[in-house]
Amino acid sequence: MREILHLISAIITLVGSLVILVAMIGTVRLPDVFCRAHALGKGLTLGLVLLLTGLWIDLGSEAAGLRIPAAIFFQFLTLPVASHLGASLSFQKRLPRYGDPKIDEDTRSECHRKDSVKP
Amino acid sequence: MKIDDTIILRTIVSFLFYLINVFSLYLLVRGHNLPGGGFIGGLGCALSIILLSLAVGVESAQRTLRADPVRIAIVGLLCSLVSATLPVLVGAPFLNNYNVKLENVPLVGDLPIGTPLLFDIGVFLVVVGVTTKLIFVLARSLSGLTALEPSEWRRYAARLEGPIEERGARLDEVPLEMPIAEEPKEEPHP
Amino acid sequence: MATLLIIAIFAPFLWLPATALAGRWLGPKTGRVALVAPLISTALLGWLALDASAGGHHVVEIPWIPSLGLNLTFLVDGLSLFFGLVVAGMGVLVVFYASSYLDDHYKHHGRFYAYLLFFMGAMLGTVLAGNLLLLFVFWELTGIASFLLIGFLHGNEASRNGARMALLVTGATGLVMLAGIVIVGQQLGTYELAALLSGNLSPATSSAAMTAAFVLIAVGAMGKSAQFPFHFWLPNAMAAPTPISAYLHSATMVKLGIFLIARIFPLFREVELWTPFLVTIGFGTMAFAALLALLSHDLKAILAYSTVTTLGMLIGFYGLAPATGAQGDFLHIASHVFFKGALFMTAGIIDHATGTRDIRALGGLRKRLPFLAVIVTICAASMAGIPGTLGFVSKEYMLKAQVIFLESGGTLAWCALGLAVLAMTLKVAFSARIIGHVFGGKPKAETFAHFHAPATAMLIPPALLALLSIIFGLRPQWLGDLLAPLTVTGLHAHEMLSYKPFPDHWALEVGLSLGIFAAGGLLYFALGRERWARVEIPGWLRVDHAFAAAVEMLPKAAKSLTATLRSDSPFDYLAIVMTFVVVLTGTFVATQPSLWPAFPKASEFDPLRTYVVGLIAIAGVLVLAMRRWTAQLIAMSIVGFLITFYFVLFKAPDLAMTQILVEAATLVLVLLLLARFPQTAEAGEHDARGGRPRAIFRIVVATGMGLLATLITVLALRPKHPDFAGSYYLANTVELAHGTNAVNTLLVDFRGFDTLFEISVLVIATLGAVGLLMRYRRSRAEYKAGSMALPGYSHGVRFEKTAKPGDDCV
Amino acid sequence: MNTNIVVLPLIMPMITAIVLLLAGHTSRWRRWFTGISALAQLVVAIGFITATYQLPPLFLAVGGWAAPYGIILVIDHLTAIMLTLGAITALAATVFGFVEMPVKRTHPLRSPLIQFLVTGINLSFCTGDLFNLFVGFEVMLISSYALLTLEADDWDIKEAFPYLALNLFGSTLFLVAAGFAYGIFGSLNFAQIAALGPSLAGDSRVTLLGLLLLVVFGLKAGLFPLYYWLPNSYPILPGPVAALYAGMLTKVGVYVLLRVFGQVLPTDLTLVHQCLAWMAGITMIVGVLGAVSRNFIRGILSFHILSQIGYMALAIGFFTEYAFTAAILYIIHHIVVKATLFLIGDTVAVLNRTDNLDHTGGLWKATPVLGVVFLLQALSLAGIPPLSGFWGKYMIIVEGVRLGEWVLVSLALIAGVLTLFSMMKIWMAAFWRNAEEGEGVHFQDGRWKPMTGVTVVLAVLSLAIGLGAEVTYKIAAEAARQLTDRSAYIDLLLGGGASS
Amino acid sequence: MIVATLLGFFRLVRGPTVIDRIMSFDSVVLCAVGLIVLLSRSWETPVFLELILIVSSLGFFGTVALVSYLKRTLPEQNEEDEIDEKGEPRK
Amino acid sequence: MIWETAILVGLLFGIACYLILRASFVRILFGFMLLTHAANLLVLAMSGDPTGKEPPIVLKEGAPLVDPLPQALVLTAIVIGFGVISYLVILLYRILLDQRTTNLRDLFDETREEREEGEP
Amino acid sequence: MNSFVLNLVIAVTWLLLQVKASFPGFVVGFLIGFGLIRLFPGVLDSRDYTRRTIALAQFVLIFSKQFVTACVQLLRIILFVRTKHLRPRVITYNIAGLSRFESLLLSHCITLTPGSSAVGISEDLDTLILHVLDTNNPDALRDEIDRTLKRGILAITRRPPSSCKFRFTS
Ligand code: NA
């Protein structure tokens, strides 16, 4: 049982590490702030969550207690906000953005107002 | 369309505020046996308040705290000092530890209650008070307020001192008679 | 006996407060109150003198600071009694004289007499001291007292400067003397004069040390007695009111040097340097000062330089005295006290009566002040050494001593004799000039415009002194008999001199005397009144001017030194301190090969740690290299977080948590600060201020500091001490401190005391920060004027002149 | 004797500060409380002097943790002397501050911060642990920063920056040195380090540590070339606070030099001692020349501190028991005299409305009492016998002559003359010169009378120190004896005496 | 993982915008968290768990602080520049 | 012997000193922050090589633990450093408001006022 | 709400019955409590509570699936899509009618799910501005969000009309 758990945790940890690695490659490869925010907000979150889960399995809930789920919860709560904050600021300050410069508006929106789109 | 760029932050932070506080209290209490303690707990608590002030503005954060952080810190210092002095009253050396052990407290484990914990609580309060005050004054000053609230002026400044943000009439234009026995007629503070 | 002595010495001190207070009510009449103390002292010392027997001495000892070898030891022997009597007796005369001299035109009489009494007490203490250190204590006090007295008319800048000059010269030479005294104490093991002079001590371990001690002490004496090159303070001290000049600068204080030389005569006479040093200084000064006196016009300046002449002569006299002992020294001193004291007093009376002391503005006074003319003539005659006066006797015996010295002294003796003769010739000339130009000739109208006759009482003291000059001049043996019981073993030769008023046989000195009269008279008449008026002391002889210039220049030199040391350039402070650290430790390490670490092997590096170090290094270099504050700050934060990680590698969870939380709080603080910093300033930061040398310097110093830190880290653990304290805490944290976390038990229990004060630091830092956020303001003008920043007070206060008018006239 | 009383000098000022802070703004009872507390601290300190004279030191193993593992507080005779001097200075500064400023104008944080400063100073005096000493220094320094800037105006504030920067650097070095010491000795306890000293004889690391500590403490003491934080920052302080700083701060550095080199580190660090002596010698001259270069009283006095520190450090550099006695004697004299001089300077500034010597004058006629007090203190500073300043200087010269340090002795003598010169500069400009030549004398500002009163009390004290030099000497000698008697110290703290 | 940290540094050095650096800061912190997790695994000790919690929340904290600072100080770009795939401005 | 740490400490010290010697307040501030880090690390290094040791929390018997004393000292030092650095930050803020400069050299430049007054 | 409290009480009671308190114990207690409440819904009128809790569980599942998909997609893009083929753009998404909490939760989830991340919200809480990493068809994305996340959230936070009807009819 213990060996199996250990193996599972090892695999999860490995995957988590790889995810983080790729996400970090993403922060290097992707062309602008907004895209990199994706890598940060999703990739790192998943990677960390995986790592933490692996650790939880490895240590067992006796030693680790509630702290690892709490940490995971924390990651879900904060990381997207962090990435959102970065993107939001870049958008506000009109930092250079790669790709289609125009903003696609929600055509189905009933309360759509054309003048309100360009901030 | 105006973008509201803080709403997500505000919401998350007001949520986190409680979480972090619980966490820091936890760290305070169990510091004697596992990593943690007054400093760490206090800093955590202080940071939650700072986070709040970043998200919702310094004034509302101050309102949340209600008390003047400096006073909190001073009370904390007093608390530690008292815990250090208590053993003297029973003839033990200064700062000797006096413990009552609570066993098997949920989530914390064995918890010795005694002068070390009181001491740690003092540390906690000091750290909270100090850190928040330091940040509050700068944050207030940046948001166009005076660094100290006018109600604090008499407590932390001499009568003829004015706020540093002030660039108005110079204080030296207030006439003074020597020797000075009574108060000046005009308050220099606007 | 002991009680009497103590009362005699301390009477002036004890009477001083009463005098000072009496001044408030009595004004000019305070002098009468003050007179009590010198009278008591004179009476008691006279009583003791009557008791004295030749060669005997008494020691009175009261413990004071025995641990430092200093007791209130007083040595009562002929020398101390003689000088004590001079001091006290002259004190009586001067106080009496001053109570007429200081009339309603002066203020602060209480202070004046208090100073005078203070001075007198200090003088009595000095001459009666039986302990070298005690002697030094009183010696310095006389300097202070004279400083206050010279500066009595401190409304005048000349007074102030003269006082300062006197204090600095005598103070500085006094300190030199202290060094000499200390050497004596260490060589001979005691400061007690009775023991030192008895010759019973084991000999000094080093004759070089004794020579040094002699020279150092002699320098002290030269300073006090205004010997070249310290002679210049005396004429400048003449800014003092005349009673003071009469007392300090003729009769008493300037004699201290002479006294000291006499005191240490038995101690140092064997030192080889004794004769050459004292003779050169003494007779050199004698001639030089006589020349200056001749070239001066201020009556008091002439008298001052003439005093220096006599002092030089006396110093030289002790220098050439044979080891068996001097003869007739007291007579020379007494002679000088009589005529010079009187002359100063008369100068004061002339000044008082005519309002000037400039000899060129005076003339014809014999008609207005005939009695005074008689006194001055007698005294000046004594000064010139005219037969019939005590001065003549003194001069004859002086020349005789020099002639005797010719036998053993060689070239030195001939030079000394030449100088002495020259000086005496000049003395005759200026004495004649005083009589002739002040009292002779036609009265000058402008001088007599506001003439007012002096009080008769004022004339009594000089008259008395003049009378003594004449009486003892005609009957010198009377004086000799009076002084005979005051003979001191070791200082004085055993056989007594018998004094004669006139030489009864032909000798070289008699011939010299005649020559001196002739040459001096010739000199006086050769120049004539008009030519005299035009002579001036050449600039290169004015050492006082040089001194004043030096005093002026000192602050400027100090300022430039301070600037050289960058004391006002805060930008350089840290650089200096760091350079010092690097140089100090670097030099040490470079000379200690045992401290050089061996080059580390690759296997000593832990890969993960090394990797993190590499990352921190990158971030650190980024902090240096980044141009924008924000970017730097982010790099800083990364350094902080990575250090947290490094703490993890060190198995320090508590530390890591604290560090990261502190890092976060600091980050916010710094961000808040930067948010207020002007954006334009950021651009200005990149200007290459200071240029390349500065940058290279910075790099060198920083590298040095870095190497030092590395070295310390390596050395401290090479090896770490095996019984380090930490193991104790690990062993006992559960058992004794009831906690498993050793770091936390350390913080709140084992070393909770640190923590208690550490949180105090936080509280205080906050208080300080809070205190920074409210402030006083000061106008730029006030700041530039350097006005006092009394918080809450200087603000709004305009400078107004509020001193009451008339407060300053003396 | 292991006793809790030892903690009193630390707790009393701290509690005073806390109470004052909780009390809020200034009031009359706050003043009474502060004054009584300061007086009580003085009484306690004097009690310690009598309790340690020719008796073993009092100590406290804090928390019951015996040396070398717990923090030990030790009050030996030297500590007791320093505590007393600190209490005197603090009391004088407090009372002087009260008479200088009416209740309602007082800065509410000044008294608490002074009390915190005293706490830090006292901790530095009492502690027997190197790291705790670091903490004590920090308490002292942060309080001193706070007081320095508390009442600084918009121009003076800039002088606080170099002060802070240099001291911050010094603190960092201290921390480094403390770590280094732990690495070498495996302990931070003074007694333990002293006990281990002989076993590390000849280890160059100890010398390096000594050099490092020399820099650290030299910086605090204000030795050349580490003194830069001092001369321009003290003048921005309000008078009474400046007096406290001038009296105590640098002397803490001197005390620690004395304690650490005299008692804790091995005695064979001759190189370090020589460095100290030469730094001291240069400091004497540089300091006094700096004083000569200044034209306002506080500036002159601030530079004089350095010069005087030079004497004390020189004595420590001579490194004999006699020289230590001299240093202690000098400390006793200097603290009282220097504090008084700063207070006099402030009184002059109140009367003349400035202490710029270009604008002062007329005080000798106006207030002879102040003049006499100034003269006494100035002459004492210059080392005129039999005033208090003479004895220490004399002993230093004696020791210098005995050791054949001619150059250093000459420097000491020259510095004495220059001191006299610069003191006379103040005397002539502020006291002797006519009032009309300056800004006039403001008699109607009645504060000068009680202010002078405080200085008179201190002057009487300094006079007593000088004239009663036998007593002062015995106290100092006893302190030096206890300091150099290492084995007694080690036995007391590490032997059976310290078990609890 | 180690490589990942290094990559985080790339953006720190490279920029080009401040926000990139903030994000790189965030990612370095998170990578450090990852490393701590790995170390906890290999040392088999739970004592760093709180640290993990704190560090991750503090990474967020840092971002929030930096962003709110930049909101105040960062000048607005005049236009949304177009950039090419390498992140360079397109002319 | 921990060479990595030694080198790191030296490096941080060097960088910190270089920054401190510059004129810009911001750099000096950063310099002091780094200096604090460096000194803390140096003290921590005194706990010796941590390889193969447990954190100083006594959870199981017999395992070798690292020396806790340097950790406690560093913790104290960190907190003190925080207090002082915070104070420094606020002092710089005050100087900025009072003297309107962010540069040490400007702050003590006697000619600055005149220069500024010359400007409109 | 009452039901949730009840559930907690049951969990804590369970915990107190254990010898040693632990998290798994709490989880077990909570599950037991939930089972009991589910079994006897009428006692405290807990139907809505159980429904919502189940909706929450469903949403967590949907979200997890989306999250993992999103990550895989992201990793694919990072590793295999060349930058010049990338089609990032900014789109708006209408959230009019959602409550504040719902909008925020939605935006949070959007950041964590495929292709999109929230860039801003309009002040009136009507429009969400999203950045899309790689899309040619914004509308498809909007529909996707509508179908999965929005519906899931609404299921938790609102009583759908149908469920009201259901209650009335039964
Ligand atoms: Na203030």
Ligand code: NA
């Ligand atoms: Na000082």
